[in-house]
Structures are given as structure tokens and as C-alpha cells.
């Protein structure tokens with residue numbers, strides 16, 4: 001599992017670069033199934049989840065090479081359309097390989113990805129949309145089998161702005177005869193990055209980043225493209241919260257400020273000073289700090305659920321009572337018990353979290369149960385007196401590249417112990 005050991009109370013200062021975005025590279029890796037040719041991806045974050053997606057591609061028959069942060073995929077010789085079960089179990093977002101395989105081969109199968117520590121995480125929006133597109137879906141035991149003679153044009157009204165369902169429908173629509181329109185689609189920057197990749201590959205996708213996306217089917221995609229993955233806004237936001245909690249003075253580079261407006265608005269409301277230029281965000285201490293009466297997570301461009309645990313650990317150290325409402329995942333609260341072990345005073349009432357700020361925290365051994373929950377425990381450990389051991393580093397390493405090295409450069413006293 002691995003662990004991080006932090007000696008708290010060091011102020012973070014200096015500059016840090018974001019890596020490529022995990023939540024952009026995963027759908028783009030799935031997209032490389034489509035062209036049966038070569039895709040060269042740059043600025044790829046070499047994370048545990050990236051390697052799971054690479055293993056899925058290899059298992060399907062792709063040739064994949066990588067060095068540093070460049071990955072080269074040749075999807076010419078794909079020889080199967082079932083996604084390997086043990087890899088699906090490792091990464092539930094592998095469900096979006098379904099759309100890509102269906103597009104190219106008109107059939108695909110995948111074991112039910114199941115839930116994780118954030119709650120059930122069903123895939124009904126994905127499957128309902130596919131049925132609407134003339135795709136036959138059979139679910140026997142734990143295997144989903146999808147098959148069609150041809151994918152039909154359709155208007156898909158998503159019940160919720162689901163990121164994965166939006167991505168899966170886009171992937172299934174690339175070669176459709178006619179058009180697929182997705183209404184109430186997700187608008188995250190990672191959706192735009194995926195659409196940019198696919199359009200560069202020769203697809204015809206309009207409206208990414210708005211509430212309606214229209215895909216007009218094409219006959220063929222290019223055999224070769226190079227593409228640079230966008231920067232990771234959630235990693236960048238995590239660094240801003242870590243700088244804030246240590247009363248630090250940090251500039252996060254290679255991140256367009258617009259991606260994190262919902263977070264920087266909250267940090268300024270608390271009392272931090274935020275300075276931005278075209279491609280960086282700097283944070284430093286203001287004169288005082290205020291609690292946040294009410295903050296809720298919602299789909300982009302509102303406050304992202306993936307930064308809820310991190311802002312919570314910051315608010316837990318700010319005098320007064322703050323309230324967070326988690327609207328996206330039914331169980332994104334596993335970090336609260338662990339934060340309280342460090343001395344936080346956080347109460348939960350279903351999806352409402354009441355955070356009573358405390359003056360100090362005391363290091364202890366805590367357990368990360370999911371990726372962002374683990375990051376929030378490191379955040380709290382940076383503030384706590386003494387030593388904090390965060391077990392379950394494997395969750396954290398799913399989404400943060402070289403986290404200990406980056407934080408050490410900023411002045412944190414942190415060590416990563418493999419096992």
C-alpha cells in the first residue's frame with residue numbers, strides 16, 4: 001500500500017509545476033482505440049491509473065511504448081473487444097473503453113465496474129444512452145455485452161451532467177451515420193481536451209464545454225497524430241490548499257486560472273491573496289481568515305467534488321464554523337473520521353459536513369480510503385504538530401505524480417515509503 005510520513009508546520013514556498021491531467025489522459029487513452037493507427041501523447045502523467053489504462057490497451061492488442069511523459073500507442077492490431085476484468089476492477093473509469101470499442105468494432109464487453117469508496121457509482125446513464133443509439137446491451141451475471149449492426153443517430157438527454165457518460169457517448173458516436181446530440185452534458189475542461197484530441201484525429205465534435213455537444217459521424221480518422229495533454233487542475237488546486245494551510249506563499253505554474261475560478265473565489269473569500277497571470281496562480285497569506293458559511297459541490301464550472309476533501313482540511317483549521325454540502329458522490333466522506341483523528345472537529349449530517357475550525361492538529365497515523373481523501377490527509381499533516389503517517393499511498397499515487405518530490409521542493413518535510 002505504501003505511506004507518506006509528514007513532519008508538520010513547515011511553510012510551503014516557491015514554485016511548482018502541474019503534471020498532465022489524470023482525468024483528461026484516461027479518456028484520451030481510451031480514444032486511441034479508434035483510429036487503428038499511431039497516437040503520440042505528450043505531457044502524460046505517469047500515475048497508477050495511467051498504467052492501468054496502458055495495460056488495458058496492451059491487453060486489447062495495442063502496442064504501447066513510453067518514456068518519461070510521452071506515450072506512443074499503435075492500435076492497429078487490436079484483437080479482442082472484452083476489457084480485462086481485473087483491470088476494470090482497478091479503475092472503474094475503464095467503462096469508457098466501451099464506447100471506443102463499440103465505435104470501431106460494433107461490439108464490446110466489460111465486467112461491471114462496481115462501486116468504490118465514493119459510493120455506488122452506477123453506469124445507467126451510459127447504458128441507457130447506448131440503448132437509445134441502437135446498441136443492444138445484455139447484462140448477464142457481472143458481464144455487460146454490447147453489440148450493434150450500426151450505431152444510430154440520436155438525441156441523448158443526460159439526467160445528470162455525468163463526465164463519464166458524456167465521454168462514453170462521444171466515443172460511441174465518432175463514426176455514426178448522421179449526428180448524435182448530447183443535451184445536459186458535462187462541461188469539464190477535460191471533456192474539451194478529449195474533444196480537441198478527437199477533432200485533431202479527424203472527428204467532428206462541436207460544443208464541448210457547453211451544455212449541448214453535437215457529434216457528426218466521419219468515415220475515417222487520421223493514422224497518426226501527436227497531442228499534448230492539458231494540465232491537471234485538481235492537482236493544481238490541491239497545491240493551493242496545501243500552501244494555504246501552511247500559511248505559505250506558492251506559485252502554481254502551467255495552469256490557466258479559469259480552470260480553478262471556483263476554488264480561488266473561495267480562497268479569496270476566506271482571506272487569501274490570489275495573483276494570476278495567463279498560465280499560473282499564486283497564493284499568499286492575507287490579514288485574516290474567515291470561515292465559509294456554505295459551500296456545495298456541483299458540476300463544472302462550480303466547486304469541484306475532487307477538491308472537497310482538500311478545502312475541508314483547510315477550513316478545519318480556520319476559526320468559526322464552515323459548512324460543505326457534497327452533491328456529486330453519495331459517500332465522499334471517508335476522510336472525515338481520519339481528519340477528526342488528527343484533532344479536527346467535523347460533524348456529518350448525511351451529505352452536509354459541519355466544520356468547526358480548531359487552532360491546532362496533532363500528528364497521528366491515518367488511512368486514506370480514496371485518492372482525494374488521501375490528499376486531504378497529507379494537507380492536514382502539513383499543518384499538524386509532529387509526525388503524521390498517511391497509510392494507503394497507493395490511492396494517492398493514482399492521481400498525483402511525484403507528490404513527495406514536488407512538496408519537498410516547496411519546503412515540506414515529507415517522505416514516501418513504498419512498502
Ligand code: EPZ
Pocket residue numbers: 022023024026093120121122123124125126127160161162163164165186305306328329330371372399
Ligand atoms: C469523473 O468521474 C472523474 N473521474 C471523477 O474524478 C470526478 O469526481 C467526477 O467525474 C465528477 O467530476 C475521471 O474523470 C476518471 P460522473 P465519473 O459520471 O465520470 C452518478 C478523481 O478523484 N452517475 O460525473 O465517474 C455518479 O454516481 C475522480 O479524480 C450515475 O448515477 O463521474 C455520481 O454520483 C473521482 N449514473 C455522479 O453521477 C451514471 O451512469 C457524477 O458521476 C453515471 C454517473
